[in-house]
Amino acid sequence: MHLPFCAHRCGYCDFVTVTGRDGQHAAYVDALLRELELERPLLAPALETTFVGGGTPTVTALPELVRLLAGLPRSHEVTVEANPETVTAEVAKALRAAGVSRVSLGVQSFQPELLRVLERLAGPGDVRRAVQHLRDAGFDNISLDLIYGIPGQGPAELAADLAAALALEPEHLSCYELEAKPGTRFTHAWGEELRRQADAMEDYFERVVATLTDAGYRWYETANFCRGDRTRDLRSQHNLGYWLGHDYLGLGIGAVSTIGEERRRNTPQLGRYLAALAGGRAPERELEELDAAVKQRERLLLGLRLDEPLPLAAIEQALDADGLARVTGLGLAERTAAGLRLTERGRYLGGAVTVELMR
Amino acid sequence: MDQSKIRNFSIIAHIDHGKSTLADRILEITEAVSARDMRAQLLDSMDLERERGITIKAQAVRVSWKGHELNLIDTPGHVDFTYEVSRSLQACEGALLVVDAAQGIEAQTLANAYLAIENGLEIVPVANKIDLPQADPDAAAIEVADLLGDDPTHVVRISAKTGMNVDQVLDAIVERVPAPAGDPDAPPRALVFDSSYDQYRGVLAFVRMVDGSFSRREELQTMATGTRFDAEELGFFTPTMMPVDALTAGEVGYVVTGLKDVSSLRVGDTLTSVARRASDPLPGYKDVKPMVFAGLFPTDSDEYPELRDALERLKLNDGALFYEPETSTALGFGFRCGFLGLLHMEIVRERLEREFDLDLIVTAPNVAYRVKERDGEWLEVHNPAEFPREVEEVEEPFVKASIIVPKEYVGAVMELCNERRGTFDHMEYLSPERVHLTYELPLGEIVLDYYDQLKSRTRGYASFDYDLAGFKAGNLARVDVLVAGETVDALSLIIHRDFAYDRGRLLVEKLREEIPRQMFDVPIQAAIGARVIARETVKARRKDVLAKCYGGDISRKRKLLENQKKGKKRMKQVGAVEVPQEAFLAVLNIGQGQKS
Numbered sequence: 025m026h027l028p029f030c031a032h033r034c035g036y037c038d039f040v041t042v043t044g045r046d047g048q049h050a051a052y053v054d055a056l057l058r059e060l061e062l063e064r065p066l067l068a069p070a071l072e073t074t075f076v077g078g079g080t081p082t083v084t085a086l087p088e089l090v091r092l093l094a095g096l097p098r099s100h101e102v103t104v105e106a107n108p109e110t111v112t113a114e115v116a117k118a119l120r121a122a123g124v125s126r127v128s129l130g131v132q133s134f135q136p137e138l139l140r141v142l143e144r145l146a147g148p149g150d151v152r153r154a155v156q157h158l159r160d161a162g163f164d165n166i167s168l169d170l171i172y173g174i175p176g177q178g179p180a181e182l183a184a185d186l187a188a189a190l191a192l193e194p195e196h197l198s199c200y201e202l203e204a205k206p207g208t209r210f211t212h213a214w215g216e217e218l219r220r221q222a223d224a225m226e227d228y229f230e231r232v233v234a235t236l237t238d239a240g241y242r243w244y245e246t247a248n249f250c251r252g253d254r255t256r257d258l259r260s261q262h263n264l265g266y267w268l269g270h271d272y273l274g275l276g277i278g279a280v281s282t283i284g285e286e287r288r289r290n291t292p293q294l295g296r297y298l299a300a301l302a303g304g305r306a307p308e309r310e311l312e313e314l315d316a317a318v319k320q321r322e323r324l325l326l327g328l329r330l331d332e333p334l335p336l337a338a339i340e341q342a343l344d345a346d347g348l349a350r351v352t353g354l355g356l357a358e359r360t361a362a363g364l365r366l367t368e369r370g371r372y373l374g375g376a377v378t379v380e381l382m383r
Numbered sequence: 384m385d386q387s388k389i390r391n392f393s394i395i396a397h398i399d400h401g402k403s404t405l406a407d408r409i410l411e412i413t414e415a416v417s418a419r420d421m422r423a424q425l426l427d428s429m430d431l432e433r434e435r436g437i438t439i440k441a442q443a444v445r446v447s448w449k450g451h452e453l454n455l456i457d458t459p460g461h462v463d464f465t466y467e468v469s470r471s472l473q474a475c476e477g478a479l480l481v482v483d484a485a486q487g488i489e490a491q492t493l494a495n496a497y498l499a500i501e502n503g504l505e506i507v508p509v510a511n512k513i514d515l516p517q518a519d520p521d522a523a524a525i526e527v528a529d530l531l532g533d534d535p536t537h538v539v540r541i542s543a544k545t546g547m548n549v550d551q552v553l554d555a556i557v558e559r560v561p562a563p564a565g566d567p568d569a570p571p572r573a574l575v576f577d578s579s580y581d582q583y584r585g586v587l588a589f590v591r592m593v594d595g596s597f598s599r600r601e602e603l604q605t606m607a608t609g610t611r612f613d614a615e616e617l618g619f620f621t622p623t624m625m626p627v628d629a630l631t632a633g634e635v636g637y638v639v640t641g642l643k644d645v646s647s648l649r650v651g652d653t654l655t656s657v658a659r660r661a662s663d664p665l666p667g668y669k670d671v672k673p674m675v676f677a678g679l680f681p682t683d684s685d686e687y688p689e690l691r692d693a694l695e696r697l698k699l700n701d702g703a704l705f706y707e708p709e710t711s712t713a714l715g716f717g718f719r720c721g722f723l724g725l726l727h728m729e730i731v732r733e734r735l736e737r738e739f740d741l742d743l744i745v746t747a748p749n750v751a752y753r754v755k756e757r758d759g760e761w762l763e764v765h766n767p768a769e770f771p772r773e774v775e776e777v778e779e780p781f782v783k784a785s786i787i788v789p790k791e792y793v794g795a796v797m798e799l800c801n802e803r804r805g806t807f808d809h810m811e812y813l814s815p816e817r818v819h820l821t822y823e824l825p826l827g828e829i830v831l832d833y834y835d836q837l838k839s840r841t842r843g844y845a846s847f848d849y850d851l852a853g854f855k856a857g858n859l860a861r862v863d864v865l866v867a868g869e870t871v872d873a874l875s876l877i878i879h880r881d882f883a884y885d886r887g888r889l890l891v892e893k894l895r896e897e898i899p900r901q902m903f904d905v906p907i908q909a910a911i912g913a914r915v916i917a918r919e920t921v922k923a924r925r926k927d928v929l930a931k932c933y934g935g936d937i938s939r940k941r942k943l944l945e946n947q948k949k950g951k952k953r954m955k956q957v958g959a960v961e962v963p964q965e966a967f968l969a970v971l972n973i974g975q976g977q978k979s
Contacts, residue, residue: 200930200931201926201928201930203930226925226926227925227926229925229926229928230925230926246928246929246932247928247930247931263933266932266933266934266937267932272934274934274935278935279935280934280935280937280938281934282934282937287937287938289935312938318941321941321944321945322937322941325932325937325940325941325944326932326937329932350959351902353959354902354903354959356902371928372925372926372927372928373902373924373925373926373927373928374927374928374929375927375928375929375944375947376902376924376927377902378944379944379947379948379951380902382944382945382948
């Protein structure tokens, strides 16, 4: 479920977001629930996972957010994304009461200067308070998003960010390298600086992985880490679905679904989306056909991000034999009885290795 | 036509000094073309020529002026085509020497003016662009008159753009250029000053009848190559083709030969009649040899047959182009091509890419070397990869270079020429401000970005031209490049031993910048024989991942990787290393940093 509303659009963001449309929260939730109703026949009675992402879902007026959550089918894992400054005790309790099992906090950094570069509204204190509120409300599965490679972030600042995150003992961490995406305000302001720092920041990825695995986290996906726990699998079950090539239904503006051989993308325009659903019609969609070869290429690209072997049978058609020989020869990937997996060094070069392996 | 009423002339000018505009204006004034039909710059028929402001192939147009028949023979304007220019000039009795009144004489003007003087042509000096505010017609007139030993008042001052005084140019041609003086009753002799190929009619010869006459259907023969054919059609250009029954002494026109290959009809050869054969050919025929060589390879090796067909077709129209198959371990199957010079190479490359839609890798150009091997045998080497590692003696081609610059750049030019193993020959002041320098330089140094350097060190003010001046011994060595331990044949080069270390170092530095970081360390070495003279390392990448991959992004991320995969196919695989095409031209940049 895509909830696009944000209090402020950060300079580096290239997601579908909407600011300053507070009056439309109710209409949007109406539309989402109507779209859900239209697609209901595609879904099982009880879902494996639900993910409410954004935007900033917790910027949505709380009664509307609660109304949305109440209208969702039952699900084993329900994640809601939130920005720290929006998580009050009241919000935390309301989410818990509405059946949310997991909260993903967009922290990004703990240093005021770096947060300013990213144009984030939360301060370090907000993060600690948000985690406390969530724990108090009974959440036992919290994920923190961090960004590294921020202009001005030296190795010491990186270490401080990681230490501050670990101190909060989250069940899950997502760590992304800051990308200067073309056309964003951030790239305009900082692209040049990022390029200058590229060499100095080359080993940040390795530092992140080393720090988190030393702290007992499992590096289960390229950018994702979860606490080792004998009783629970703390990986993001929802995102695992993407990486394992499962079907999914996306609702809301700009939302993407993959159902069998078809991928569809809803219109990113709020007005058109609201108008279509107000008239009882599905929103305009872009369709993409996924043939077997494409599906296998995606399986390869996504599956190799995980720390578990990818069964060869699933990617036979997508594999370049010469490329496979090259990367295994270079010690970047290995074939085992269970399938193909990347070595540690291979995982740092996962993108390039995938290009080699892909036919 | 009565020979006394014929005037044959060319226009000599530096690029952009107004040759084509003047030609257009002449056609207009003589009503050969109505202003309405006038396509600007009619004589330049190829798009490429039009874009570059140069003329590759000569043509001839006949116009009438005050009871006279004037034949304007167009000449190629560039150093690479000196031989063709000289043949065009040989077909004339006079030449207009056009100088931009704002710029003065340039090296190219000089070179062609000397050619015209050597050919005994009457030169009519013209100062053009006098309408421009920055024009200094008096200074230009004095400069030109000095060059010709003429009086500045004889310089016709015109504006080809506005048409001002162009009639005076035509009058001057009639008055000053001598009429042809061949023997109309002698066995026929015609000079082939150019040729072109037409898909339907075969080879078209552009000729100047010197003696006697040809008639339609007559069996003709070239005297140097011995090729025979029937003159399927005779005629001249107005500029459209006008067939005639005969071409007579003094006239300029064309012969439709029906031949299928331009190489059987060489520029400079003499045409005669089989039935009334002349005893001696006209002087000046030379078998032009290519001096600059480069490897041409299809980026996609599947395009090899297309490249072969394209070269075959280009060759039909370009007798100077030479090619033979070449196999490179780095670049696969391609052709080693020979060109008259760098511009000729650039033109061929562009035509292949534009007209034949080919995607090419062109290796850095090199010159022809003469090599004496241990066994005393001399051989000519066109490819550094075939240059023997052990040689007794080597000779390389030299040129006599002519450079004109404002006096404040004389030092910079001398410095550049010294760096490039030049020998100073001569210096003179053309005017108080401008200096003409001549140097003897190895051609191999010129193909190595000399011209770019000259332009940049003189802020674009230098003009440059050269003439081949034969082979001379040189202390040259073959330098090989090894990437990840493997010799990359397409990067081998021949360097003077004194420069081997400096240039070897620059080359590996350049390659380190050009070769993207791979998934492992890549050493790059330059070596003479087994001796490594320079080394650099492209450090392995440490990270390369897509930051996020979730539901909404998957198509985009997949396409990103698919595009990277396509990009890799455009790179050449040297062992396990991907080398981008630009790297194969890195050699071209090693001349610059090297100051001894």
